[in-house]
Structure formats: C-alpha cells, structure tokens
Amino acid sequence: MRAVVQDRYGPPEVLRVAELEPPVAGGNQVLVRVRAAGVDQGTWHLMAGQPRIVRLGFGLRRPKVPVSGRDVAGVVEAVGAGVTSLRVGDEVFGTCETGSFAEYAVGRVSRLTRKPANLTFEQAAAVPISAGTALQGLRGIQPGERVLVLGAAGGVGSYAVQLAKAFGAHVTGVCSTPKLDLVRELGADEALDYTRDELPTAAYDFILDTGGNRSLRSLRRALKPKGRVVIIGSETSGPLGGMSRILRAALISPFIGQQLRGLISSERAEDYAELRDLIEAGQVTPAIDRTYPLEEAAAAIHHLRDGHPRGKLVITI
Numbered sequence: 001m002r003a004v005v006q007d008r009y010g011p012p013e014v015l016r017v018a019e020l021e022p023p024v025a026g027g028n029q030v031l032v033r034v035r036a037a038g039v040d041q042g043t044w045h046l047m048a049g050q051p052r053i054v055r056l057g058f059g060l061r062r063p064k065v066p067v068s069g070r071d072v073a074g075v076v077e078a079v080g081a082g083v084t085s086l087r088v089g090d091e092v093f094g095t096c097e098t099g100s101f102a103e104y105a106v107g108r109v110s111r112l113t114r115k116p117a118n119l120t121f122e123q124a125a126a127v128p129i130s131a132g133t134a135l136q137g138l139r140g141i142q143p144g145e146r147v148l149v150l151g152a153a154g155g156v157g158s159y160a161v162q163l164a165k166a167f168g169a170h171v172t173g174v175c176s177t178p179k180l181d182l183v184r185e186l187g188a189d190e191a192l193d194y195t196r197d198e199l200p201t202a203a204y205d206f207i208l209d210t211g212g213n214r215s216l217r218s219l220r221r222a223l224k225p226k227g228r229v230v231i232i233g234s235e236t237s238g239p240l241g242g243m244s245r246i247l248r249a250a251l252i253s254p255f256i257g258q259q260l261r262g263l264i265s266s267e268r269a270e271d272y273a274e275l276r277d278l279i280e281a282g283q284v285t286p287a288i289d290r291t292y293p294l295e296e297a298a299a300a301i302h303h304l305r306d307g308h309p310r311g312k313l314v315i316t317i
C-alpha cells in the first residue's frame with residue numbers, strides 16, 4: 001500500500017510516500033480501507049516531535065509509528081476476532097493506531113464508529129479529534145450561558161462554536177480579521193477580531209481556549225467571578241509547549257472562585273457517535289478549508305502551520 005512515512009522527527013520535508021505492507025487487524029481491531037484522513041496540529045506535533053515531551057509517549061529518537069495521521073474515514077475491510085459492532089463494508093470514521101495517511105489503517109473498535117450518513121468521507125475525516133476535543137471541552141455548559149471560544153475559526157474552535165450553539169449557549173468567537181465571516185456563518189452570536197478587539201471584562205460564564213496563548217490573567221479578567229476556563233492548547237515553543245499554562249492553571253484554580261483547567265482529550269467512539277447524531281441532525285457541519293492528495297501531505301502540513309486555514313484540512317486517498 002502507499003503511505004506517507006517518516007524515519008525521523010523534523011519539518012514536513014521528512015515525509016515521503018513509500019510502499020508498505022498493509023497492517024493486520026487483530027483482537028478488537030478493524031482494518032479500514034482509508035478514503036480520507038484529517039490533518040490537525042497533533043499531526044504536526046507527532047511529525048516534528050515537538051514539544052519534546054511528546055517523544056516520551058511516541059518514540060524517544062524517532063516516531064514509533066512511522067506513518068502519519070490519526071483521523072480516518074473509510075470502509076471496513078476486515079475485522080479482528082473480537083469485533084462484533086462493525087462489519088466488513090461498513091463506512092466508518094474515528095481514529096487509527098497505524099497512521100491514516102495510507103491506503104489501509106488499523107484502529108481499535110473503541111475508537112471507530114459508523115460514519116454520518118450525510119457526510120462525504122472527506123468531511124467525516126475532518127471530525128474525530130477536533131470535534132471530539134471540542135465536545136469534551138464543552139461538557140457541562142448550560143443553555144443561556146455566555147461562552148467565549150478563542151480560536152473560533154480553527155480546527156477545534158470551528159466545532160466548538162457550533163456545539164456551544166447546539167447546547168443553547170450565547171456564543172462569542174474570537175478569530176483573525178479574514179475569518180470573522182466564517183465564525184458568524186458557523187453560528188456565533190458575536191465575532192471578535194483578535195488583532196483589534198479587546199475582550200470585555202467579567203462577561204463570560206465559560207471560555208474554551210484553543211488559540212492565542214493568552215495569559216491566565218487576561219482569561220480571568222474576561223470571566224465572570226464564578227466562571228470556568230478550559231484550556232485546550234495554543235501553539236507555543238518551549239519543552240512543555242502549551243502544557244506550562246495548563247499546569248499553572250491547575251495550581252491556582254483551587255484558590256480562586258473561578259475554575260481553570262486544561263483538557264487532554266481522549267479518542268472515543270461514544271463521542272464520535274454523539275457527534276454523528278448532531279451532524280445528522282444538521283446542528284454541526286465540518287468547515288473544510290481544502291483537501292490534498294496523499295502525495296501532497298507535506299504541503300498540507302505547511303498550510304496548517306503557516307497558511308491560516310479556515311477550519312480543517314483533509315488528505316484524500
């Protein structure tokens with residue numbers, strides 16, 4: 001099979017297309033004929049081995065999994081002996097363990113579920129990690145609450161705006177000037193431009209922070225006295241990357257009236273099924289900036305990092 005592989009951590013130029021043996025599904029795993037694969041900041045982190053702390057889990061000297069990509073949409077080609085919930089021929093989406101920038105990928109049945117009937121494979125591949133993270137971050141918000149989404153036109157943020165609206169919140173999205181129209185189209189009640197607008201003081205019940213790396217002090221200023229912040233992340237340098245702000249939030253949160261916490265998202269088929277229901281009900285639609293063929297995976301990652309995409313990028317196979 002054709003796959004995008006890397007032999008070492010580094011910039012997108014470490015990626016190359018190679019011929020590999022397809023992976024084999026065992027036990028509770030499923031072999032998927034990949035039709036499309038999502039690209040997100042996590043794809044870059046695992047490719048670059050940055051921040052360095054990711055190498056503890058994904059390979060100290062080189063990536064343990066040489067094939068890029070986790071988000072996947074495709075057709076079940078084979079199932080392991082322990083799989084009862086999916087069958088050969090099912091159209092699925094979710095995440096995989098062997099790399100999704102490939103013609104075939106293997107994933108656990110606990111991380112894959114039936115694809116939304118109203119989405120193409122390209123659209124479905126843009127959902128799992130970004131929308132799953134947004135869903136987990138927004139758990140607990142109540143109808144009528146004032147929710148601020150920082151990074152509202154990004155991968156996670158574009159879903160967070162739609163999900164917060166679906167949960168009945170009043171939503172303000174923060175993005176850059178060219179994306180104000182997209183954030184309003186996604187359903188935000190208000191769109192603020194991070195290059196021009198100040199955040200109002202004591203205005204929000206809940207802040208989902210997916211971009212901009214604002215100080216905890218500035219997040220707290222925008223929050224009501226009993227408000228909550230969930231920090232998803234921001235692209236920052238340093239050995240811990242965005243984790244250092246999350247650690248500081250955990251240290252001060254017990255001593256203040258506001259709740260500050262970070263989220264490390266999980267890949268879960270139950271969440272993807274919940275998202276599928278919202279998608280099929282027309283409450284959430286992936287915002288896709290553009291798609292790339294497998295051979296142009298490096299260009300996709302360059303665009304993700306430097307091109308300020310509107311929503312998501314997808315690799316088609």
Ligand SMILES: NC(=O)c1ccc[n+]([C@@H]2O[C@H](COP(=O)([O-])OP(=O)(O)OC[C@H]3O[C@@H](n4cnc5c(N)ncnc54)[C@H](OP(=O)(O)O)[C@@H]3O)[C@@H](O)[C@H]2O)c1
Pocket residue numbers: 040041042129130133150151152153154155156157174175176179194210211212213231232233234235242263264265266304307308309311
């Ligand atoms: N904790 C977890 O489990 C988890 C899961 C998924 C992602 N993440 C992390 O969360 C972050 C967001 O991920 P993503 O995939 O959504 O990335 P993304 O697609 O790059 O989106 C980030 C967005 O933030 C915007 N932004 C930049 N500066 C901003 C500012 N000052 N104020 C408001 N928005 C600003 C960017 O807009 P412009 O391009 O217009 O500047 C971009 O649209 C990344 O750091 C990622 O690694 C963490």
